[in-house]
Amino acid sequence: MNLKNYKPVLTRQSDFHTFWEKRKVSFQPDVTVNWLDDYPVIQVKVADVTFTCRDGTPIRSWMITPNSNQKSYPAVVHFHGYTAGRGAVHEFLKYALMGVAVFCFELRGQGVSPDHAHYNRGNYLPGWMTNDIQNLQNYYYVHVYDDMVAYLSWVKSLNFIDSARLAVMGESQGGGLALAAAGLDSDIKLAISDFPFLSHIEKGVEIALGGPYVEVVQYFKYNNPTRDTYEKIMKNLSYVDAMNFCPDISCPVLMSIGLKDTVTPAETVFAAFNHLSSKTKEIDIYPDYGHEPNHFKEERRLEWIAKYLL
Numbered sequence: 001m002n003l004k005n006y007k008p009v010l011t012r013q014s015d016f017h018t019f020w021e022k023r024k025v026s027f028q029p030d031v032t033v034n035w036l037d038d039y040p041v042i043q044v045k046v047a048d049v050t051f052t053c054r055d056g057t058p059i060r061s062w063m064i065t066p067n068s069n070q071k072s073y074p075a076v077v078h079f080h081g082y083t084a085g086r087g088a089v090h091e092f093l094k095y096a097l098m099g100v101a102v103f104c105f106e107l108r109g110q111g112v113s114p115d116h117a118h119y120n121r122g123n124y125l126p127g128w129m130t131n132d133i134q135n136l137q138n139y140y141y142v143h144v145y146d147d148m149v150a151y152l153s154w155v156k157s158l159n160f161i162d163s164a165r166l167a168v169m170g171e172s173q174g175g176g177l178a179l180a181a182a183g184l185d186s187d188i189k190l191a192i193s194d195f196p197f198l199s200h201i202e203k204g205v206e207i208a209l210g211g212p213y214v215e216v217v218q219y220f221k222y223n224n225p226t227r228d229t230y231e232k233i234m235k236n237l238s239y240v241d242a243m244n245f246c247p248d249i250s251c252p253v254l255m256s257i258g259l260k261d262t263v264t265p266a267e268t269v270f271a272a273f274n275h276l277s278s279k280t281k282e283i284d285i286y287p288d289y290g291h292e293p294n295h296f297k298e299e300r301r302l303e304w305i306a307k308y309l310l
């Protein structure tokens with residue numbers, strides 16, 4: 001397969017944009033910001049943030065800012081991988097030391113954050129991928145995208161954040177969310193998406209050998225759906241498919257993929273990349289890497305953040 005030219009037909013439905021516009025309900029979130037007085041790296045300030053979502057779910061995040069007298073900072077919102085949570089502060093110090101505020105968003109039900117939504121899970125399966133997968137309005141990732149949009153709006157409202165210099169980034173699940181965020185929020189000025197999950201989901205379910213796509217395969221096996229049910233589920237998944245947001249993305253985008261990745265196979269990642277409308281876009285290919293971090297990718301993140309935010 002010629003991956004550089006792989007551009008499958010989008011699966012988004014005729015009401016794709018209408019669906020997401022209707023879900024952008026304005027509400028006043030309850031946000032608690034607890035600054036840590038004793039963080040040992042004095043060049044930064046760190047806050048433990050609790051952001052209460054529309055359904056009352058309190059999600060946690062880190063807010064890490066440079067410790068300076070500067071009036072405003074560019075910002076990066078980081079989305080984590082499947083099951084990972086918001087991570088530890090030290091993982092993000094490099095960005096704050098560059099002069100960038102970092103927000104480490106945590107998904108409901110993952111990490112230390114609860115999930116107040118109630119799901120029909122069919123025959124029990126681990127993970128989140130199939131939580132109410134047959135009910136689009138209550139599907140797990142629809143809630144996650146609602147949370148993400150509201151959180152980005154809050155970040156932009158902070159008086160010390162330069163909302164004209166806002167980036168999103170993540171890998172795997174976080175990479176898919178970064179693309180979806182850039183498609184849903186036109187204020188995003190840079191997206192960094194490494195081996196994104198939730199992209200070209202139909203192909204992922206078909207060929208992935210591990211990871212969350214396999215949860216969908218297991219759901220089909222244990223819940224014995226009809227062909228009509230299969231098509232309904234794939235239609236529902238199309239609304240959260242990162243590939244379907246890519247034609248709406250025009251900001252600079254840096255992506256990466258390892259050619260030995262069996263969790264987010266290269267076809268699923270190139271499908272998103274080739275649908276991007278961005279004039280400035282690059283995809284770094286690592287032939288010997290699988291679904292894993294690498295230091296080459298980290299250096300590229302720093303390079304692009306410096307170039308497009310500073």
